Amino acid sequence: MRLLALALYRLVWFVPTLLGLLVVTFVISRVIPADPVALVAGETATPAQVEALRRELGYDRPLPVQFVDYVARLVRGDMGTSIFTRRPIAEDLAHRLPATIELTVVAMVVSVLVGIPLGVLSALWRNSLLDHALRVVTVSGLAIASFWLGIMLQLLFAMRLGWTPLNGRLQGFPPRTITGFYLLDAALTGDWPTFGMALLHLALPAATLAFPALATLVRFTRAGVLDVMQSNFVLYERAMGLPRSVIVWKYMLRSALTSTVTQIGLLFGILLAGAVVTEAVFDWPGIGTYAVNSILRSDYNAVMGFTVWAGTIFIVVNLLVDVAHTLVDPRERTL
């Protein structure tokens, strides 16, 4: 019940947070000195034609009116149409969403499954060769720009070694659509060759995206474990002769994770931002490339649509993290 109360409490904050996000994005996109209407109208259009188009699109009205109108339609699920493709934004996003989610989730899973154990080992064997090697990896993981890493991986694994495809999500026909996630769909339909191909296509972009998140996780887990190592309960368990594996992988890890879990929410932010760049490098047909193109073309509705989507995901993930934190650290259960 307390968990439910916590979830509801956070949900109440969802609306004002999202509204604030909308205001900021709306204002920023409208005040930049670019005129999408002129772009759409084309070079040969007369000023009168441009003004007519502006009126048709509703961009001649005062900003607050446009904003209220936008929000009113958003509430009904209408994100507007792209001024370039003339298709509903919601449709474009829904079409591209599975590709991004698949990439992000795989990157997340890889960074958690690899990052947390490496962080623990790094702390246990402090100042060992492994620890020093991992320090190099984590520092570079945070310092290297992901577009550069992506290009380097492409050069090595796709161009030179030829192990993986250069870019794209799949060559040939995608598996029958059930969920829109190629890996899942291929597995569900038993189409293992396609599954393998999809996995190969995923490898480089997922690695590129996972690297900074993995580096962050290693650092936080290591710090968490080092901190817990000094605690009295670990001393007590050692004094009572509990097996070391129980102390480390049950008691120490669980305590260290309480801080790491909070980081996973922030990591999702890193991944989301990283997805935009990574998708652009690997020509991944997801939300990220869509956002980049929309920004370059000042496609207001599309940029807003991406923002709403990213904001919603981010808020929902943080809600889940709060719930997970409560599960990991029962002391939090008192709201």
Next chain:
Amino acid sequence: MTELLSVRGLSVDFVTDGGVAQVLDGINLDVGPGEVVGLVGESGCGKTTLARAILGILPTGAARIRGGEVRFKGVDLLREDPAAVNDRVRGRAITFIPQDPYTSFSPVFPVQTQIMDLMKWKSPRADNGGGARSPFRRYPRERWRADREAVLETLRAVQIPEPTRALRRLPHEFSGGQRQRLMIAMALLPQPDLIIADEPTTSLDVTIQAQILRLLRALVKQRGVSVLFTTHDLGTAHEICDRVVVMYAGQEMEAAPATAFFARAAHPYTRRLLASVPSPGGEIRDIPGEVPSLIAPPSGCRFHPRCDYATAECREGRPAPRTLAPEHGVRCYHPVDAPIGADG
């Protein structure tokens, strides 16, 4: 008397930024079967280090054992196979009551999880074969039931109300005194021969302290368990101990049965320590001088720079143990033979 625990000539160094600190210097200490021994000394005298050295949980990087032995039931624990000591001695034949019951439980697991994890490995019904020390090792159902019964019974013995419900709670839902009762229960459950209690009442309120001390003494006497009890508080030692050992700056100074200790302690340091206890109407008398550095400790008897009776031989070498009365030993060239308070 055949001793249960017999520490001989134990010396431990700590590597610090300022140099090597000689924290224990040739310590001798005995604990007999069923005996409650108080290890008394000021903060920093090395009593906690001695407790941890006996348990074999000194910090691995910083601490070095320079010499000596820790004989438990005739076996030198320092030279035994560490895995065997961890399996069969630590938490089994020797258990531990920590100083701070607030932080000695993991905050994230219910008390039941933590007690049953202890019982899974350290129950008197667990097989001693060692074997796989994997966290995935099965806990046989039959033994789990028997162990859980023993846990409930022991929780009742340490006066935890509603033990079944208490087990489901998290550590922070208990008061400090109750947590220390849980710690006492966990120290008793493996049916050890010896309990090492490191200042177990220091972090508790004074009124709770007395309750816990009486409870602990009653339980160990009833079960015939020996206790090594470290404390800086002579009143606490008086309350619980059969015998008292005094430490100063990493050396043991005097060991005596409690009655003899509080009536006719012979070492000048012990007498100063007893005189410094504030009493109603009496003046508080501290010991002149400062606790010495352990990085460059005084030669010979480490108390000699502050001692009224010190002579040249005190500086040259550490006095050998000498017996004044049965079980009353002192390491001093000039023991004082007078009742406490007589030397003004």
